[in-house]
Amino acid sequence: MKEYFPGFYLPTEEEFKKLWSECLFVFDTNALLYVYRYPDSSRNMLINILKQIKDRIWIPHQVGMEYHLHLHNEISNQHGAYENIQNSLEEKFQEIEDLLKKQASRHVNFTINTELIKSIEKNLDDLVQDINKQKESHPNLNITQNELAELFNKKVGNAYSQDKLNEIFQDGKQRYPVKTPPGFKDHNNKKGKKKIFEGLSYEDQYGDLVLWYQVIDKAIESKSSIILITDDVKEDWWRQEKGKTVGPHPELIKEFKDKTNNLSIYMYQTERFIEYAKKYLNLEEEQSRIDLAVRGIEDIKKADQQNMKSNPDNRFPLKNGAQIHLRKSTFRVVLKSDFSADEVIKSFRSKLALVFPEILVKVRLVEEEQEWIFLRVTLGEHVVMNTQDMKDALEEIDTALEQPVIYTLQVFERVDKSLEGSKWNKHVFFGS
Secondary structure: OOOOEEEEEEEEOHHHHHHHHHHHEOOHHHHHHHHHOOOOHHHHHHHHHHHHHHHHEEEEEEHHHHHHHHHHHHHHHHHHHHHHHHHHOOOOHHHHHHHHHHHHHHHHOOOOOHHHHHHHHHHHHHHHHHHHHHHOOOOOOOHHHHHHHHHHHHHHOOOOHHHHHHHHHHHHHHHHHHHOOOOOOOOOOOOEEEEEEEEEEEEEEHHHHHHHHHHHHHHHHHOEEEEOOOOOOOOEEEEEEEEEEEEEEEHHHHHHHHHHOOEEEEEEEHHHHHHHHHHEEEEEEEEHHHHHHHHHHHHHHHHHHHHHOOOOOOOEEOOOOEEEEEEEEEEEEEEOOOOHHHHHHHHHHHHHHHHOOOOOOEEEEEOOOOOOOEEEEEEOOOOEHHHHHHHHHHHHHHHHHHHOOOOOOOOOOOHHHHHHOOOOOOEEEOOO
């Protein structure tokens, strides 16, 4: 039965050993870009492993293109983080000082302890100096860029012709509606986005599918099984059971075997790749160094996930990936949707207008990341609502979205206990 449903079976230990000893190691775009975020221990470990298997590494042209198109932004974000943190700290201190002065001007018995303010300012200066020292010791990521460029020199696939790309785009139109992996999770949030690269036209929503076809073609050409290292966590790459990833998507395993005359493919996220490289590549590395490298990557990914989640001190948390950020006369909404940002903005704005019919409502796109859409909502007036009123208002939006509209959004279920003990427990304020 295993031969008919290979994607539902974990390879045996002998099959894993054979795969690791013979395969071609293929890296996805996100796995390469994440390298620039890693601590030194993790980055150096991964590069050392790549050097050990340098004759068996390869990337599809799609990965090479996407990597270089996003590389400068990734490096700039790393360098710019120090300044962003410093500016945020200084802004927060100014907000505290302004608030104290405002309250002191309104209350007879309230005075500002100037010595405490000076102490806070001194601690802030010390913190800023420490941040600047860390900035000075930040690793030279241009060295990392050159190392990766050398490692993958002449190990990049060729671009498809425009005719071949158009054929894949047509395939995607048949595959995505029935959720045939990979890439169907990109269908709506990247729909309509295109780019021209070296005279070829690419449709962003089919990027993963182009990559996948290039991996299959490389396996056929080289007669090699594949280990794919990707940090994409979406369900169009992985089989997920009860919220846990249990292995590659079964349909990917089956399609690969069918098209490559029964060659094998397996997938790892980077931290698991490093972990198993110790075992199957006989790395001469101490286990403690392997553990440190893995932990460094896991910590980075956890931090990224936490950035998606709410902080109870300054956000009103919502279930399934949506949060409202309470800040002056605006709030931020983080939505997880399969639809394009334009569709989400249009529909969300119309539903907010039902809740606040007398108030001017503006909705602006802040950022997109895969299926996540970050919106900034501005109300024309300051609004004060208690928690129950806020819940009722959002339920009105949820109810409206259940009608035949552009999409159905199911992110407005409350997680009230996350407000317990926070300063927003009694009231939710839009405005000052």
